[in-house]
Amino acid sequence: MFNYEIIQSLNDLELMLYRYIMKNADKVVYMRIRELADEAHVSTTTILRFCKKVDCEGYSEFKIKLKMHIQKNESNKINDDTSIIIDFFKKLDNSELEKKLNTLCDLIKAANNVIFIGTGTSGILCKYAARYFSSIGRFAMYIDDPYFPRNYKMYEDSIIIAISVSGETATVIDHISNLKRENSTIVSITNSENCTIAKISDLNISYYVQRERIGISDITTQIPVLYIIESIGKRLHNKVIDSHM
Template sequence: MAFFGFKDFDRLSEVDLDIYRFMTANVETVPYLRVRDIAQEAHVSNSSVMRFIHKLGYNSFPEFKLSFQTEHQTVQANNHQLGFITADNFPPDIYAKLELVADRLQQADSIIYCGMGSSAALAEYAARQTAAVGFNSFCVKDPFYPLVTQLKNTSNNLLVTFTVSGKTTELIEMLNNFVTNEDVTLVAVTADPTSPVALMSRYVLSYSTEQKRVEKYYDLTTQVPAMYLIEQLLSFARRLALAN
C-alpha cells in the first residue's frame, strides 16, 4: 500500500490517471485537501477519487492522507541524504599509500603543509592537527614564502602539498626548488594523480571528485575527500608512534 511506489498502472482507468497526475504534481498540498477539492482540481467526481484511493489499497481518505504525507517526507529525506564520500572516491591502494606516508611523517624532523585558496585552509588544519599530536609541523599558505631559506641546513623534511588540480603554477614553481633535494620528501594530495604536482612528488595521495568552478576563477570543489585523507594519515601516524 503506497502512492509514490505504485507501479500497477494497468489497473488504473483514464479517470484514475487524471487523479494520479494531479496528486504527483501537487505533492505539497494534497495532504491538506479534501476529497471534493481533489475532485474539483482533477475535474472528476468525489466518488472517482474514493475509488482511486481504494484501488491503491487504502480503506479511507484520512488513512490515505496520513500515508501520503509520511511517504513524501521519507522520499524527501532519501533525496537529501548526506553522502559526501565513498570508497569510489579513492584508488584501491589508498590505505597502503597512507601507511607509507604515515611512516615517513612519523620519522620526519619537520612536516610542512602547503596549499593555496581553499587548499590553504586544509593545509592549516593539517598542520595544527599534526602539531597537536606531537609532531613538528607548520603551514605555508604563500607560495612565495622563502621556504628554501628556512629549510637550508636542515634535513629529513616532509613537504605535503594540497591541490585539487595539481596544476597551479605558483605551487609548481615552489616545489621545483625541492624536486632534487634529498632532504625534502614531496607528498601530493590531489584529485589528479597525473598532474605536474603529482608527478613531481614521491608519494601521491589521490582522490576523485567532480571539480566545480564558478565564473572560471572561484573553485567550489568539495574538500571532503582531502579532509578524510588528513584524518586517516594522522590516525595511522599516531598508531605508528604508539607502537614505537
C-alpha cells in the same frame, strides 16, 4: 549585464527602476513597457533611457537580454546533493589507498620536519593539517603564501605535503621543484594523479571527485582532503603508540 560602470551611471529614477527589475526579473520579461512603468512608478521615457544605458536598442531587446541573463544564472546553480561525497566514501575500501596512507605515515615518522604547502582553499587546509598533526603530538608547519621567503636549505630532509585540487598551481610547483633539490620527500594530495604536482611527487594520493566551479572560483568539495588528513594523523598517532609498547 549590469556592471559597476552601468550602475554608477544611473540617476535616481533609473536606480529605482533597476531595483524593481532586480527584485522582479522573472515577471519583467513578460511585461509590456507600460505595465513596467506603472509597477515601477517611472515613465516609459525613463525605461527607454535605461535600456540605452544597458546597451539595448529598445525595450524588446532589453527583455531578451534579461531573459538570457536569468537563464545563465539558472545554469550556474551548483549541485547541492550528497552523491559526490557518498561516492567518495564508497571508494575508500581500496587496498591501494590503504597502502599509500600507511607509507605516508612511515615517511612522516622518519622525517625531520613536516611541512604542508598549498594556496587558496588548499592553503587553509594546510593550516588545519599542521594544527591537527601538532595536536596529536607530531609538530608540523604550513606554507600558504606563494611568496613565502625561500630559504630552502632549512627544509633539508623534510617531508613536504602539497595539497592542490587541480595539481597545476604554478607557485606550488615552483616550491616543490626547489625543495626536491634539498633531499626533501614530496607527497601530494590532489584530485587526480594526472597532473603536474602528482607527477613530480615521490608519492601521490588522489581522491577523484567531480570538479565544480563558479566563474573562476573552484568550489570542489574538500571533504576527501579532510578525511585523508585526519586519517593520516590518527594512523600516525597509533603507530607512535605501538612503537613504544
